[in-house]
Amino acid sequence: MKVNKSIGCTVNECKYHAKNESFCSLDHINVVKHTNRATNPEATDCGSFETE
Known part of the structure; x- marks a missing residue:
């Protein structure tokens, strides 16, 4: 699996999480x-989240 160091992520449950790193x-x-209107x-x- 490739790691995109431009997108940090700590959601381990996502199938796109880099597993060994928080990306x-x-x-x-x-x-x-x-x-x-998003205010916070x-x-x-x-929206790209998908369950593993």
Whole structure:
């Protein structure tokens, strides 16, 4: 699995987590929001997440 050191990640449950390092293995991620206007970090998530 390749490691993308430009995208940090601590979500071990994601199939794109680099496992041995706290990084993502995707070339890019899709960040999504939960509200019409995101005003704090809790209003956003990584839309590229997939369960292992």
